[in-house]
Amino acid sequence: MIEVKDLAKSFRYDKVALKEKKKRVQSSVDPREDDFHFHAVRNVHFRCEPGKVLGLLGPNGAGKTTTLRMLSTALSPSSGSIIIDNTDVVDEPLVMRRQIGFLSGKTSLYRRLTVRENVRYFGRLHGIEKAKLEEEIDRVFSLLDIHSFENKRAEDLSTGMAQRANIARTVIHSPKVLVLDEPTTGLDVISAKTIVDFIDSYRGSDVSVIFSTHHLHEVESVCDQVTLIDKGQTCFVGTTDEFRALGGSDDLYSSFLTLVGGDASSGGHSKVEKGQ
Numbered sequence: 001m002i003e004v005k006d007l008a009k010s011f012r013y014d015k016v017a018l019k020e021k022k023k024r025v026q027s028s029v030d031p032r033e034d035d036f037h038f039h040a041v042r043n044v045h046f047r048c049e050p051g052k053v054l055g056l057l058g059p060n061g062a063g064k065t066t067t068l069r070m071l072s073t074a075l076s077p078s079s080g081s082i083i084i085d086n087t088d089v090v091d092e093p094l095v096m097r098r099q100i101g102f103l104s105g106k107t108s109l110y111r112r113l114t115v116r117e118n119v120r121y122f123g124r125l126h127g128i129e130k131a132k133l134e135e136e137i138d139r140v141f142s143l144l145d146i147h148s149f150e151n152k153r154a155e156d157l158s159t160g161m162a163q164r165a166n167i168a169r170t171v172i173h174s175p176k177v178l179v180l181d182e183p184t185t186g187l188d189v190i191s192a193k194t195i196v197d198f199i200d201s202y203r204g205s206d207v208s209v210i211f212s213t214h215h216l217h218e219v220e221s222v223c224d225q226v227t228l229i230d231k232g233q234t235c236f237v238g239t240t241d242e243f244r245a246l247g248g249s250d251d252l253y254s255s256f257l258t259l260v261g262g263d264a265s266s267g268g269h270s271k272v273e274k275g276q
C-alpha cells in the first residue's frame with residue numbers, strides 16, 4: 001500500500017528565473033508563486049491499496065510529474081511523506097527504490113542492445129537470478145506483446161515498441177508500487193491498448209499502480225480510483241464512480257471540467273481527451 005500525505009515541493013528561483021519573473025506582467029496572481037519560490041506541489045494526498053489502479057489527473061502544469069518524481073525518489077519532497085508498507089520513502093530512498101517501478105518520459109534503453117538484452121541487463125542490475133530472470137522476461141514480454149520484436153535493437157524500434165520495452169524494463173524487478181507518467185502519450189491505439197491491458201493485469205494483484213494520463217477513456221476502463229490535482233493541490237480523491245458522479249453526467253470529462261474549470265464546449269484550458 002502506498003500513502004501520500006501533505007506532499008509539497010517548492011523550487012527556488014535562480015537569478016535568471018527571478019529576472020524573468022520581474023519582467024512578466026501578470027494578469028492574475030498564481031497562488032503557487034512567492035517572491036523567491038515556485039510551490040509546484042502543495043498538499044497533495046492520496047492512497048492506493050495493493051491490487052488497485054489509481055489515475056492521477058490534472059491540467060498541464062498541475063504538478064503530476066513533480067508528484068510522481070517524488071514518489072519514485074527521483075526528487076526529494078520539501079515536506080510531507082510517502083509511505084510504502086509502513087516505511088517512509090523520504091527516510092529510506094535507496095531501500096525503497098527496489099519496491100518502486102518508475103516510467104517517466106525519460107526512461108530509455110541502450111540503443112545498441114536488443115530489447116531482450118536491455119531488459120536482461122536491468123534485471124541483472126536488480127540482482128535477479130538468471131533462470132528466474134529469463135522466466136520473468138518471458139512472462140512480461142507475453143503480457144506486453146513484445147516477443148515478435150525482442151531481438152530487435154532498441155535503436156530500430158517504433159515509438160510504441162520502445163514504450164512497451166521501457167515498461168518491461170520498469171517492471172522486471174516486480175515492484176510493489178508501479179508509477180507510470182503518461183505511459184500512452186503519443187502512441188497509436190493498438191500500442192496504447194496493449195499498455196492499458198497490461199495495467200489492468202495488475203488489478204487484484206499485490207501491486208499498487210499509479211499512473212498519470214490526459215486520456216479519460218483510459219481512466220474509465222482501468223482505474224479504480226482517481227486523484228485530481230490542480231495548481232499543485234489535490235482537489236479530488238475518490239473512486240472512479242464518485243468522480244463520474246460529480247459532473248452530473250455519465251462521462252468523466254464533465255467532472256474534470258467541473259473541478260478544474262474550463263468550458264466544456266471548447267475543451268477549456270485543459271489538455272484532456274474524451275473517451276474514444
Ligand SMILES: Nc1ncnc2c1ncn2[C@@H]1O[C@H](COP(=O)(O)OP(=O)(O)OP(=O)(O)O)[C@@H](O)[C@H]1O
Nearest residue numbers: 011038040041058059060061062063064065066067
Ligand atoms: N525544476 C523545476 N524548477 C522550477 N519549476 C518547475 C521545475 N519542475 C517543474 N516545475 C514547474 O512545476 C509545475 C508543475 O510541473 P509538472 O511537470 O509537475 O506538471 P504536470 O502536471 O506533469 O504537467 P503536464 O501535464 O503538462 O505534463 C510547472 O509549472 C513547472 O514549470
